[in-house]
Amino acid sequence: MIDWLAANAPLLRNISVLALLGYSVQLALRAGVFSFATVGFYAIGGYVTANLLKAGWNWVAVMALVIVVGFVFALVISPVLNRLRHLFLAMATLAFTLFIQSLALSWATFTGGAQGMFGVRRVLPQGAMIAIVVVVVLIVWLTQRGVLGRATSALRHDELLAASLGVNVSRQQTMAFAASSGVGALAGFVQVSTTGVFGPDDISFSTVVTSLTVLVVGGAIIWAGPLVGAILVGTLPLYLVKAGNLSLIIQAVVVLAIVVYQPEGLVGIVKYLFSIIRKPFRKKPRETTAGAPAS
Amino acid sequence: MLQYLVNGLSLGAIYALFSLGLSISWAGLNILNLAHGTVFMVGALTAWLLSEQLPGVPFLLVLVIAMVICGLIGLAMELVVFRQIRRRTSDGNQQTLTTVIATVATSSLLIAIAEQFTGGQPQGLSQDLFVVSGYTVFGIRITNIQIAIIVIAAVLSFAVAWFIKRGRQGQALRALSVDRDMAKLVGVSADRLSALTMFGAGAMAGLAGVLLAVQINAVEAHMGEALLFKAFAIIIIAGVGSIGATVAAAVALALVETFVAAYWVSDLRDVVVFALIILFLLVRPQGISSKGWQRA
Amino acid sequence: MSLLVLDDVKVHYGGVRAVDGVSFSVEPGQLCGMVGPNGSGKTTTINAITRTAKLTSGRITFDGTDIANVPPFKLRRIGLVRTFQGIRLIPDLTVRDNIRLAAEQHGHKRRKSRAGAVTPDAFSEALIERFGLSDVKNERPGALPYGTQRRVEIVRALSTSPKLLLLDEPVAGMNHAERADIANVLKELHAEGLSMLIIEHDLRMLLNLSDHLVVLNFGKLLAEGEPHATASLPDVQRAYLGGSIERD
Numbered sequence: 001m002i003d004w005l006a007a008n009a010p011l012l013r014n015i016s017v018l019a020l021l022g023y024s025v026q027l028a029l030r031a032g033v034f035s036f037a038t039v040g041f042y043a044i045g046g047y048v049t050a051n052l053l054k055a056g057w058n059w060v061a062v063m064a065l066v067i068v069v070g071f072v073f074a075l076v077i078s079p080v081l082n083r084l085r086h087l088f089l090a091m092a093t094l095a096f097t098l099f100i101q102s103l104a105l106s107w108a109t110f111t112g113g114a115q116g117m118f119g120v121r122r123v124l125p126q127g128a129m130i131a132i133v134v135v136v137v138l139i140v141w142l143t144q145r146g147v148l149g150r151a152t153s154a155l156r157h158d159e160l161l162a163a164s165l166g167v168n169v170s171r172q173q174t175m176a177f178a179a180s181s182g183v184g185a186l187a188g189f190v191q192v193s194t195t196g197v198f199g200p201d202d203i204s205f206s207t208v209v210t211s212l213t214v215l216v217v218g219g220a221i222i223w224a225g226p227l228v229g230a231i232l233v234g235t236l237p238l239y240l241v242k243a244g245n246l247s248l249i250i251q252a253v254v255v256l257a258i259v260v261y262q263p264e265g266l267v268g269i270v271k272y273l274f275s276i277i278r279k280p281f282r283k284k285p286r287e288t289t290a291g292a293p294a295s
Numbered sequence: 296m297l298q299y300l301v302n303g304l305s306l307g308a309i310y311a312l313f314s315l316g317l318s319i320s321w322a323g324l325n326i327l328n329l330a331h332g333t334v335f336m337v338g339a340l341t342a343w344l345l346s347e348q349l350p351g352v353p354f355l356l357v358l359v360i361a362m363v364i365c366g367l368i369g370l371a372m373e374l375v376v377f378r379q380i381r382r383r384t385s386d387g388n389q390q391t392l393t394t395v396i397a398t399v400a401t402s403s404l405l406i407a408i409a410e411q412f413t414g415g416q417p418q419g420l421s422q423d424l425f426v427v428s429g430y431t432v433f434g435i436r437i438t439n440i441q442i443a444i445i446v447i448a449a450v451l452s453f454a455v456a457w458f459i460k461r462g463r464q465g466q467a468l469r470a471l472s473v474d475r476d477m478a479k480l481v482g483v484s485a486d487r488l489s490a491l492t493m494f495g496a497g498a499m500a501g502l503a504g505v506l507l508a509v510q511i512n513a514v515e516a517h518m519g520e521a522l523l524f525k526a527f528a529i530i531i532i533a534g535v536g537s538i539g540a541t542v543a544a545a546v547a548l549a550l551v552e553t554f555v556a557a558y559w560v561s562d563l564r565d566v567v568v569f570a571l572i573i574l575f576l577l578v579r580p581q582g583i584s585s586k587g588w589q590r591a
Numbered sequence: 592m593s594l595l596v597l598d599d600v601k602v603h604y605g606g607v608r609a610v611d612g613v614s615f616s617v618e619p620g621q622l623c624g625m626v627g628p629n630g631s632g633k634t635t636t637i638n639a640i641t642r643t644a645k646l647t648s649g650r651i652t653f654d655g656t657d658i659a660n661v662p663p664f665k666l667r668r669i670g671l672v673r674t675f676q677g678i679r680l681i682p683d684l685t686v687r688d689n690i691r692l693a694a695e696q697h698g699h700k701r702r703k704s705r706a707g708a709v710t711p712d713a714f715s716e717a718l719i720e721r722f723g724l725s726d727v728k729n730e731r732p733g734a735l736p737y738g739t740q741r742r743v744e745i746v747r748a749l750s751t752s753p754k755l756l757l758l759d760e761p762v763a764g765m766n767h768a769e770r771a772d773i774a775n776v777l778k779e780l781h782a783e784g785l786s787m788l789i790i791e792h793d794l795r796m797l798l799n800l801s802d803h804l805v806v807l808n809f810g811k812l813l814a815e816g817e818p819h820a821t822a823s824l825p826d827v828q829r830a831y832l833g834g835s836i837e838r839d
Binding site (some may be wrong): 147150151153154156157158160161162163164165166167168169221 | 641643663664665666667668672673675679681682683684688691692693695696697747751
Binding site (some may be wrong): 029032034080083084086087088090091092094095096098099102103106107156157204205206208209212213216245248249251252253255256259260261263 | 321325327329375376379380383384386388389391392393395396397399400401402403404406407408410411517520521523524527528530531562563565566568569572573576577
């Protein structure tokens with residue numbers, strides 16, 4: 001086990017970062033906040049980590065600070081975002097990410113400009129990295145159930161209705177956005193503290209594409225979605241190597257097909273198959289419930 | 296001073312050509328097409344490929360071919376992607392969201408294909424395609440491509456504005472933007488109109504792509520992304536779907552950028568653009584044209 | 592004291608005067624019906640009461656509180672809850688979870704800490720049982736018949752323990768049996784003393800149910816009073832029979 005972990009360190013690191021990016025998008029999305037800001041926060045987390053680790057900070061302190069920075073930054077910009085809905089929100093948050101990318105190129109004293117940051121101490125132990133991912137998955141799983149989970153479902157489908165039933169829409173969405181940003185920044189921390197490098201290539205538009213890919217391949221709403229998606233997106237290129245130059249095109253076509261034809265992602269397919277298998281054994285077949293009960 | 300005005304104007308003309316398609320497909324079809332920048336890049340890529348493969352090909356032909364190819368990409372997106380999503384989901388929210396994600400996926404597909412041609416490197420455009428020559432009028436240098444860009448953008452903007460306002464299809468599109476189901480009831484062919492809109496938006500993006508490629512003399516697979524950021528700012532300032540305001544905002548933004556770069560710090564251009572985005576979102580989220588046919 | 596008071600309420604959108612100076616009130620325990628032709632401002636009035644439409648002028652007080660001072664999501668806390676014209680159930684959640692969602696939103700912590708108090712879960716279960724939804728409580732709403740979905744919506748609204756229930760066309764699009772079914776539920780609730788304000792197209796149904804009728808036309812209050820008397824007023828007859836009435 002230990003040997004396997006050590007031998008596959010780059011793969012695991014890749015999957016961890018992808019999973020965190022996917023969860024960051026999901027945390028906002030499932031509360032009805034369609035945010036493209038994840039990569040922007042990923043960038044902020046990455047550059048802050050690089051600078052602080054270079055300044056000799058302890059990684060635990062850096063991690064804590066990066067999450068706080070993500071939260072606070074999100075709370076600062078959320079008053080602007082709270083006024084926006086749907087496509088406007090998507091556009092404004094993508095503008096934020098594009099702006100951060102542009103800033104990363106021009107603010108060279110902090111970001112290293114076009115070359116990026118390199119030679120950062122690779123301090124994060126593998127065990128800690130896995131623990132971070134596990135904790136995030138647990139948090140997402142727990143908050144998808146119970147009172148919070150039901151309120152979140154309502155927010156995603158119908159904000160007006162949610163408000164009329166007493167859900168504090170703007171507060172819950174702000175918190176979802178802050179959580180999403182915190183996890184996005186955390187992904188940047190993990191990337192930098194395990195690879196030692198971070199630059200404009202890490203935060204380009206293709207990272208936006210990747211984070212969404214992780215989400216839609218696995219399943220956008222289901223808690224296990226981003227994890228499954230990250231494992232697939234992380235390992236698939238290893239098997240597509242044979243396809244050479246075409247691998248990127250194949251990947252893009254597969255993702256597009258999933259988005260259009262299977263919006264619930266792979267976890268959705270599995271759930272569907274499971275429901276087919278289980279149906280004959282259900283206690284109450286649908287037929288008996290079809291008639292409206294008279295009062 | 297006047298020199299910057301001319302430079303800003305031609306940049307603004309490119310912005311306008313690019314933003315109009317994005318804005319109209321949003322207003323009419325409720326699609327935020329994040330692949331719009333990639334379609335723009337395909338236009339530039341087509342010009343580069345044609346000039347490499349067929350030296351001496353007439354520029355006008357290149358323009359037309361690029362526009363048709365990009366129009367067809369737009370059409371294909373509507374037929375293969377957007378229409379399928381519309382059929383599969385009735386929940387409006389879900390539909391909007393899936394469509395945006397699908398445009399991102401389409402964009403990554405087009406970029407992957409483009410990189411097969413460019414090898415992931417920026418490519419220079421052959422000088423023979425369009426011989427750029429400059430004139431000096433009252434001490435201002437203006438090139439023939441700048442003149443072409445400004446004239447084409449002006450003519451097309453008026454054509455689009457007329458089409459939306461007076462044309463039969465344009466009026467139908469406005470009906471569609473208000474209520475898709477209702478428009479169908481009164482006899483608007485939603486499917487045909489969506490196809491037409493996506494074709495037109497694609498063709499205009501492709502045109503802008505060729506023109507910019509000639510002006511900056513370079514083609515690169517990611518060249519549309521920076522433009523997307525500018526187009527967002529323009530749409531936020533102008534409001535969705537308003538033609539006149541979009542053109543005005545495009546020119547204004549380009550002028551601001553040009554002057555910031557000239558008189559202040561070049562690197563601050565995007566900071567200023569982002570500040571404008573935030574400012575408008577805070578003060579006037581519906582854009583400067585409050586009336587009109589757009590939806591939030 | 593009246594439970595709900597509308598005082599010269601106006602809601603204008605640009606040049607459109609959706610609601611133009613409407614005043615009326617709903618008394619505790621009353622079942623107030625609101626009728627009017629399409630576009631007469633009925634739904635906008637309910638939207639104004641629940642703060643989804645912005646007041647141009649006027650004042651709405653509920654239970655002595657000016658609702659302008661209450662954020663929309665807190666209206667339910669002061670006992671004001673509504674249903675919408677179209678069905679708005681959360682498709683991902685089972686019938687039971689749709690109802691729990693509403694029951695648990697406010698004060699579930701307080702309820703839990705009080706010894707012997709009813710938890711939101713138990714409260715929703717009781718409602719589910721009482722309104723005959725036990726058989727379908729684990730189903731997703733999408734698969735259920737239209738009438739059952741409407742019933743779930745009403746039960747969900749009830750699970751917030753409202754003082755005033757606002758129903759926007761609760762029987763629209765239903766067949767005769769389903770209508771009768773919902774009418775029975777409303778009668779039962781009325782008998783228990785729940786105050787209701789019901790928008791309905793079907794005048795006949797309201798005549799038999801309500802004890803006060805409000806008639807709107809062109810955003811203005813045309814008449815109000817005892818249902819049968821009000822409905823037979825010449826103005827009301829004209830508004831209804833004068834051709835502007837449409838059935839959907």
